Amino acid sequence: MKNVADFIIRFGQWLDTEGKPTRALPEFAQDPGEVERMYRMMTLCRLFDAKAVNLQRTGRLGTYAPCTGHEATHVGVGAAMQPEDVLCPVYREYGTQLWRGVTLTEILVYWGGDERGTDFAGPRQDFPWCVPIASQTPIAAGVAMAFKVRGEPRCAVAYIGDGGTSEGAFYEAMNAAGAQKLPVVFVVVNNGWAISVPVAAQTAAQTLAQKAIAAGIPGVQVDGNDVIGVRAVMEEALVRARRGGGPTVVETLTYRLSDHTTADDATRYRPAGELEAAWLREPLVRTRRYLESLGAWDDAREQALRSDCAAQIDAAVQAYQATPKDSTDAMFDHLFANPPEALEEQKDTARRWAAPRGTGH
Amino acid sequence: MKNVADFIIRFGQWLDTEGKPTRALPEFAQDPGEVERMYRMMTLCRLFDAKAVNLQRTGRLGTYAPCTGHEATHVGVGAAMQPEDVLCPVYREYGTQLWRGVTLTEILVYWGGDERGTDFAGPRQDFPWCVPIASQTPIAAGVAMAFKVRGEPRCAVAYIGDGGTSEGAFYEAMNAAGAQKLPVVFVVVNNGWAISVPVAAQTAAQTLAQKAIAAGIPGVQVDGNDVIGVRAVMEEALVRARRGGGPTVVETLTYRLSDHTTADDATRYRPAGELEAAWLREPLVRTRRYLESLGAWDDAREQALRSDCAAQIDAAVQAYQATPKDSTDAMFDHLFANPPEALEEQKDTARRWAAPRGTGH
Amino acid sequence: MAKVTLVEAVNMALAWEMANDPDVVLLGEDIGRNGGVFRATVGLQERFGPLRVQDSTLAEGAIAGMAVGMASQGLKPVAEIQFMGFLYPALDQIGNHMARMRNRTRGRLTMPIVMRMPHGGGIHAPEHHSESLETLLCHHAGLRVLCPSSPARAYGLLLAAIRDPDPVMFLEPTRLYRMAKQEVLDDGLALPLDRAFRLREGEDVTVVTWGAMTHDVMRAAEQLSLEKIGCDVIDLASLSPIDHDTVLDSVARTGRLVIVHEAARHCGVGAEVAATVAERGLHDLLAPVRRITGYDTVMPYFKLEHDYIPSVARIVDGIRETART
Amino acid sequence: MAKVTLVEAVNMALAWEMANDPDVVLLGEDIGRNGGVFRATVGLQERFGPLRVQDSTLAEGAIAGMAVGMASQGLKPVAEIQFMGFLYPALDQIGNHMARMRNRTRGRLTMPIVMRMPHGGGIHAPEHHSESLETLLCHHAGLRVLCPSSPARAYGLLLAAIRDPDPVMFLEPTRLYRMAKQEVLDDGLALPLDRAFRLREGEDVTVVTWGAMTHDVMRAAEQLSLEKIGCDVIDLASLSPIDHDTVLDSVARTGRLVIVHEAARHCGVGAEVAATVAERGLHDLLAPVRRITGYDTVMPYFKLEHDYIPSVARIVDGIRETART
Ligand SMILES: Cc1ncc(C[n+]2csc(CCOP(=O)(O)OP(=O)(O)O)c2C)c(N)n1
Numbered sequence A, B: 001m002k003n004v005a006d007f008i009i010r011f012g013q014w015l016d017t018e019g020k021p022t023r024a025l026p027e028f029a030q031d032p033g034e035v036e037r038m039y040r041m042m043t044l045c046r047l048f049d050a051k052a053v054n055l056q057r058t059g060r061l062g063t064y065a066p067c068t069g070h071e072a073t074h075v076g077v078g079a080a081m082q083p084e085d086v087l088c089p090v091y092r093e094y095g096t097q098l099w100r101g102v103t104l105t106e107i108l109v110y111w112g113g114d115e116r117g118t119d120f121a122g123p124r125q126d127f128p129w130c131v132p133i134a135s136q137t138p139i140a141a142g143v144a145m146a147f148k149v150r151g152e153p154r155c156a157v158a159y160i161g162d163g164g165t166s167e168g169a170f171y172e173a174m175n176a177a178g179a180q181k182l183p184v185v186f187v188v189v190n191n192g193w194a195i196s197v198p199v200a201a202q203t204a205a206q207t208l209a210q211k212a213i214a215a216g217i218p219g220v221q222v223d224g225n226d227v228i229g230v231r232a233v234m235e236e237a238l239v240r241a242r243r244g245g246g247p248t249v250v251e252t253l254t255y256r257l258s259d260h261t262t263a264d265d266a267t268r269y270r271p272a273g274e275l276e277a278a279w280l281r282e283p284l285v286r287t288r289r290y291l292e293s294l295g296a297w298d299d300a301r302e303q304a305l306r307s308d309c310a311a312q313i314d315a316a317v318q319a320y321q322a323t324p325k326d327s328t329d330a331m332f333d334h335l336f337a338n339p340p341e342a343l344e345e346q347k348d349t350a351r352r353w354a355a356p357r358g359t360g361h
Numbered sequence C, D: 001m002a003k004v005t006l007v008e009a010v011n012m013a014l015a016w017e018m019a020n021d022p023d024v025v026l027l028g029e030d031i032g033r034n035g036g037v038f039r040a041t042v043g044l045q046e047r048f049g050p051l052r053v054q055d056s057t058l059a060e061g062a063i064a065g066m067a068v069g070m071a072s073q074g075l076k077p078v079a080e081i082q083f084m085g086f087l088y089p090a091l092d093q094i095g096n097h098m099a100r101m102r103n104r105t106r107g108r109l110t111m112p113i114v115m116r117m118p119h120g121g122g123i124h125a126p127e128h129h130s131e132s133l134e135t136l137l138c139h140h141a142g143l144r145v146l147c148p149s150s151p152a153r154a155y156g157l158l159l160a161a162i163r164d165p166d167p168v169m170f171l172e173p174t175r176l177y178r179m180a181k182q183e184v185l186d187d188g189l190a191l192p193l194d195r196a197f198r199l200r201e202g203e204d205v206t207v208v209t210w211g212a213m214t215h216d217v218m219r220a221a222e223q224l225s226l227e228k229i230g231c232d233v234i235d236l237a238s239l240s241p242i243d244h245d246t247v248l249d250s251v252a253r254t255g256r257l258v259i260v261h262e263a264a265r266h267c268g269v270g271a272e273v274a275a276t277v278a279e280r281g282l283h284d285l286l287a288p289v290r291r292i293t294g295y296d297t298v299m300p301y302f303k304l305e306h307d308y309i310p311s312v313a314r315i316v317d318g319i320r321e322t323a324r325t
């Protein structure tokens, strides 16, 4: 039989687990200031995560989806994007969001059960967290279509998890984006698990990057714990997309170092030793080591960074806790630009029967 | 960057457009009787199709989806299957269905607007025609799962069109079947068009067989106008599946020589010359030529076959036209095994207000 | 002024708005070169180009999801779902995103989207081509749901739908697409949203209906007028929200209410009309409410579809019974 | 006899039926090793193996579609949808196939399927985890829709659902999963389908409800009894079909009807109850029907969810008003 098509999936790593370059680094990685910026954000994410989990455990936050372990992926993606691009996240990509201007307070307000957390002061066109798995991906294709219709050199970036790749919506989005050559990048965060289901039970595909082949678009794998690598691969994909070269799938290989959410208990299902092994590949240490090798980091700066982050986080927690519960009217006021008359009556009823303020969580 | 996975899509053809073998033929193709059986069925499909379109044009049948051009694919798939396998068709794969025992009359009764056409006397477990595009594919995966649960060496076969491959349901089915190693074959009938949308507008993928790569399962392309090739490739896939080797995607390259349905007018959208060119590759002639080269066919037999088919078709049309309209009760009687009481009252109402018999189409 | 069919009126409204608002973009299966399977978009791709009249991939979920993304950027997507039975794959995007995005982002991201789709049966179509699933949409807060019953209302309501800054589901009765022509002025004037239309005045029975059934109800009303039974016929037109005041006003005068729809009875939109009258107009009712609807069974394949769709005779009988109670 | 929670009762019923019927196969996301996000299937994969308790890929459409295929082969799949807000991708298979296959094949292929899913809010869950979408299912002829309100009813109705030869949608109120324990005999006895349960007798007002709201209604009834207002409380339990006779009997005695549900009001199942009483029990009504429901807005994220879900105080007030009219 005749070969009519062949495909290769490539994997890239720039920094190994010790922070040693495994190949020539891109320009941005040679600028210590730039690497430091990324490292600072990764550290902020890590420390914020611990705080948020603690808030949940002590009854001051709702169910929360931690990001520990994903910092390189999230920050690398954020750093590669332009401000005028549009992000369609899932629910744990705080690193990207913070880089783009979402605030710690907004994140807390959101997971505190309040829609106002999605009204980002910063990236006004970014989408909020998206709970229905995979549904953000066709939306990102639509955002990209708007850029194409208007001839704007902007990109949409959609996240999706390894589990999420099993949903048809993801495939439909890749396929439509490929057919219409849309400026969108799909970032598949392969963190090994979809709640309790490991990747091997989710698909027979040996890589998730190869999902792209079904849509006729490029797919590439990168070490998702290597912030330099993630940023480099993303920059390439984004540049191509902006030039009319169409979509890309970028699979970042990382690991969920936490429970799925604070409502989950991963010890029920994860094989012994896996978590410990994964900690040896986590993203912060290698970035720090690399910074140190540039002579741009030391313990004192680390201490200063940590207390700086702690202060930011404390301020955010305070702002969050000082946020009064929203008015009952809110659930009516934002539904329509021109609300139907009948809703006014329901709004009155709702006011009358609102749960006493001060309750709610 | 490191190569971590590579894939090849292969295309196979056994008989060229002139009916000349382009490679060593499988055993079944060396048995003239077996080839004749397939050719007879392909001819029946072609002649039946013309009759059905004529019935629709003269107001004696509802909207009908013709199969002209697809005969090699449909008959090749049918001949490769075992009777105990289960077929999940779309809406135009009569060749497979007839091979498996569905009757011409049932097909007419169905397209005449009557569910009784789906109550196949023959293959009792085969699914009826499936109008919601792609939704038959997860169903086929489920059928295959039942075989796996029960340890039965049977297969499910799902058809899907080139357009249908854009639906997420198809991808979900492939992916689940791959992850769970289910005995199912997905036959992608690439006939060039999804109503008015050509394949190139449907996907950037250069083949549809490569959709399989996203699910980590084998995908292969075959000349869909070559009944020997289709049967050979299908047999291989079915044997593997029955032995626990998991699913396969088989893309058959063919062409829709008709309008999409009798409600469509393909001259609106198809480029000039394409149809004429496609007729040069159609499946019947090459099969006949091959039979002739075996010394197993001549004009007299062709004439006899045609009048035999015509007689069968006439008998079916008569049986169809003699089928009285179903009773109004039918829409209630088959909804539940144990109908809720309230439905009885509605059934009475429906009886009272039934449209006069003799109307309906 | 041209006499046009309902589907031509849809085409006219789309063309008007596309010419006047560069943000309006159409998408859907076979809507470009082919002009749509019902020809609703015929000529528009030639006129406005393939970026403004997009042939989508065959994936309703992607169509709806892309509409969400496009709308968030200020475009005004008008998406076509080829038949209402193929709406299901789009429901996740409609229910979980389109209907909610303005609310959950507190007004930051808005969804000026129209989803057009054929509605109902009676045209001898294949299976799954004759569904009336308006309830599924109406139950979702954050959506408006419209169903016009004449070329003029199709024209005026579609313009209103496209101009509305929130998502509107626009149900086009297949049975009416080519049924009758009407003079429609192509003046770009929209009809008001959220309003029912009183199509006929009568003193005896209020008859509420929408979509294709409107015509059967009007024929029934005509027949009943010979028996001196006067029907106050209301075409709901807006199925969410419902213009309950118009219904209640009428019931206050007639004391009797009959609701006619093609969709299945159980949890059909008719139930909402009846329930509201039982709440807010109970003391006006002189006779039990009556619903004349499709049965709680699957819309039959076409040989039996007219056993399912309420016939004029059945409507006449039902109204007469109610009038005499 | 063990005291169990509702989620434990679900687990008991699944275990009973799996032990007694080898055709019962469970599928869903995280139901195996993890025992389900609510622990409804805990221990079952260990006991019955991974072919009978299958961790599905993350695709609700595939879960429902595979259930259709499995059922056609005589298996009895019991599929779990992790939260009702994630039901949407499964609706195509449910509406276009599951509900119809027996009918459209004239009884040849049957669908003995149960789709289990959590229902409703009040547990401080993330967005899209607190939906009450029963209307979407109830409007589909060919499905039964159940919603138990106690451990014993969950046990008995789930057994009935699995044994029924047709598809049953089984809605499990999240708020009740662990709320209260009840003694449930693990005797494999099913409760009857298509029947409502009268939970409390009273002479003044019929109160119809289901799911988690049942408990708030019972508390309201308790309070009102101190004011000498007697509530006849009916837990509908079967939302499709509805046991209208039980409701009508009660209304015939009380003359008053209040319906309480958590879902949005517009086209909620409450409308069907009200409409049927307006048709068949109008002359028994001494006061307007009243619906006390979620609002026609999006179920808010949890800080405001108790502003949305009808509170006991709101229910008490509504019933009292109706009683006094
Ligand atoms: C459509 C849908 N189905 C199910 C869920 C429940 N759910 C939430 S997260 C999750 C697993 C997601 O795994 P993955 O995509 O790998 O993302 P990760 O959590 O690992 O970042 C599931 C099943 C959901 N949110 N949406």
Ligand SMILES: Cc1ncc(C[n+]2csc(CCOP(=O)(O)OP(=O)(O)O)c2C)c(N)n1
Pocket (backbone or CB within 6 Å): B092, B131, B132, B133, B134, B160, B161, B162, B163, B164, B165, B189, B191, B193, B194, B195, B256, B260, C029, C058, C060, C082, C086
């Ligand atoms: C879910 C769904 N969407 C849309 C349609 C309308 N429709 C019927 S056939 C068709 C095109 C199918 O093309 P393809 O899959 O290539 O199959 P072919 O007709 O060429 O055999 C479309 C869009 C449908 N039946 N189902």
Ligand SMILES: [Mg+2]
Pocket (backbone or CB within 6 Å): A161, A162, A163, A189, A190, A191, A192, A193, A194, A195
């Ligand atoms: Mg994951």
Ligand SMILES: [Mg+2]
Pocket (backbone or CB within 6 Å): B161, B162, B163, B189, B190, B191, B192, B193, B194, B195
């Ligand atoms: Mg095709």
